[in-house]
Amino acid sequence: MTKGIGFAHTTVKTLLIAGVVLILAGTAMLVQAQDTPASTEEGQEPVSSTVVAPETTEAVSNQAKPSNAYCLLCHSQPDRVWTLPSGEKLSLTVDSSILDNSVHGHSNPDGALACADCHTDHLFPHPPDSSQTIRDFQIERYATCRNCHQDQYTRSQDSVHGAAIRDGRLEAATCVDCHGAHDIQTPDVPRQRISLTCGKCHGVIFDQYRNSIHGAALFQEDNSDVPTCIDCHGVHNIGDPTSNAFRVRSPQLCANCHADENLMAKYDITTNVFDSYLTDFHGTTVALFDQEDPNVATNKAVCYDCHGVHDIQKVDSSKSQVVRTNLLTTCQKCHPDATSNFPDSWVGHFPPTLQSNPLLFLVNMFYNILIPVVIAGFAFLISTDIFRRLRNRITSTRRRGGQ
Numbered sequence: 001m002t003k004g005i006g007f008a009h010t011t012v013k014t015l016l017i018a019g020v021v022l023i024l025a026g027t028a029m030l031v032q033a034q035d036t037p038a039s040t041e042e043g044q045e046p047v048s049s050t051v052v053a054p055e056t057t058e059a060v061s062n063q064a065k066p067s068n069a070y071c072l073l074c075h076s077q078p079d080r081v082w083t084l085p086s087g088e089k090l091s092l093t094v095d096s097s098i099l100d101n102s103v104h105g106h107s108n109p110d111g112a113l114a115c116a117d118c119h120t121d122h123l124f125p126h127p128p129d130s131s132q133t134i135r136d137f138q139i140e141r142y143a144t145c146r147n148c149h150q151d152q153y154t155r156s157q158d159s160v161h162g163a164a165i166r167d168g169r170l171e172a173a174t175c176v177d178c179h180g181a182h183d184i185q186t187p188d189v190p191r192q193r194i195s196l197t198c199g200k201c202h203g204v205i206f207d208q209y210r211n212s213i214h215g216a217a218l219f220q221e222d223n224s225d226v227p228t229c230i231d232c233h234g235v236h237n238i239g240d241p242t243s244n245a246f247r248v249r250s251p252q253l254c255a256n257c258h259a260d261e262n263l264m265a266k267y268d269i270t271t272n273v274f275d276s277y278l279t280d281f282h283g284t285t286v287a288l289f290d291q292e293d294p295n296v297a298t299n300k301a302v303c304y305d306c307h308g309v310h311d312i313q314k315v316d317s318s319k320s321q322v323v324r325t326n327l328l329t330t331c332q333k334c335h336p337d338a339t340s341n342f343p344d345s346w347v348g349h350f351p352p353t354l355q356s357n358p359l360l361f362l363v364n365m366f367y368n369i370l371i372p373v374v375i376a377g378f379a380f381l382i383s384t385d386i387f388r389r390l391r392n393r394i395t396s397t398r399r400r401g402g403q
Contacts, residue, residue, distance in 0.1 A: 065116035072096055075115075086133040099182045118144050135170050142174040149175075155236040173201060192219055194228040208310040225263060231256070245294040247302060248286060251277065254303045273349040277303065299334065306330055 072094065074080065080092040094115075100106055104113040116122040131137040146153040156162050156175065164172035178197050179187060188194050195218065199206030209215040209229070217223040232253050233239070239246055251274075257263055258274040277283040285300040304312075306322050313320040321330045327343040335342065352360040 071115040159238040198229040248294040
């Protein structure tokens with residue numbers, strides 16, 4: 001009897017130990033399956049054999065966001081790449097120091113962003129991705145910026161870049177193309193960064209601008225007064241520069257600087273350069289088009305027709321389109337029948353002087369004297385006639401009263 005009880009006790013003890021061992025082993029396997037990323041092969045994104053149901057994904061996404069340290073367990077590893085169906089390889093390695101030193105890093109007054117603030121599909125294993133190319137991957141994700149920058153994102157969608165993407169021209173710029181991804185910096189510090197950013201896509205135009213009077217002042221002299229790309233084209237709400245409205249309203253872009261008396265005084269440039277355009281035939285006609293309907297095309301010259309667009313030079317430079325030796329060629333763009341003496345009718349944006357245009361100066365002076373004298377003479381004649389008529393009426397009234 002004692003022997004049977006001892007045997008039973010030993011059997012129960014053995015079963016309990018075996019059960020504890022099985023429970024511990026199962027727990028270890030479960031923890032490893034949940035916390036340890038599946039191994040990745042060269043050129044493949046991390047994949048797990050575990051199938052995640054949609055409701056499970058939604059439940060996990062509503063949980064607390066993982067820390068950057070959690071994401072970097074995988075994404076800090078060197079040479080992690082994802083080979084897309086196009087054959088392109090997308091690096092999945094992230095340098096945490098680059099993110100920390102960006103505008104979204106620790107210097108952000110609103111607090112540093114976490115990886116999961118932008119990458120909302122932080123569930124691991126990651127959901128399958130249908131992107132065929134790197135550009136597909138970028139286009140599908142750049143709307144993430146809208147979560148914090150709603151106004152800027154909306155304006156970019158209404159711009160020529162947003163319209164181009166909607167039309168299927170995926171090479172058009174997105175937020176990331178201009179600002180970067182993990183390495184976002186202040187976009188206008190230094191100020192040259194603005195034009196360098198645009199130059200990544202518009203290389204030929206950038207070279208023209210860099211060698212112009214404006215670009216040279218910016219890049220060689222670090223002059224903060226000269227316009228950059230965004231001063232003329234806008235920032236996120238970039239319009240179509242080939243439209244009639246842009247052309248008709250382009251003089252106002254030049255006026256932002258050249259009609260500013262304080263700014264022009266710094267460089268000894270008179271605002272008459274701009275004012276004289278508005279008072280001549282070209283400027284007056286363009287202003288009328290702007291008032292009536294800016295979408296109607298005009299063939300009258302605007303500022304950039306004569307001075308150039310991105311390649312504007314000093315007016316006395318041999319490369320300038322308005323220097324005297326090149327002026328005929330410039331005029332012939334609108335006046336193909338113009339002869340060699342055609343430019344002589346143009347005295348420039350400055351009033352004529354006795355030294356520069358003596359005959360025109362004397363004629364102007366003659367009329368400046370003649371017109372006031374003629375008006376004064378007419379005023380004198382009219383006033384004396386009125387005085388005579390009043391006196392005659394008074395005299396006639398007195399005579400009738402004395403009778």
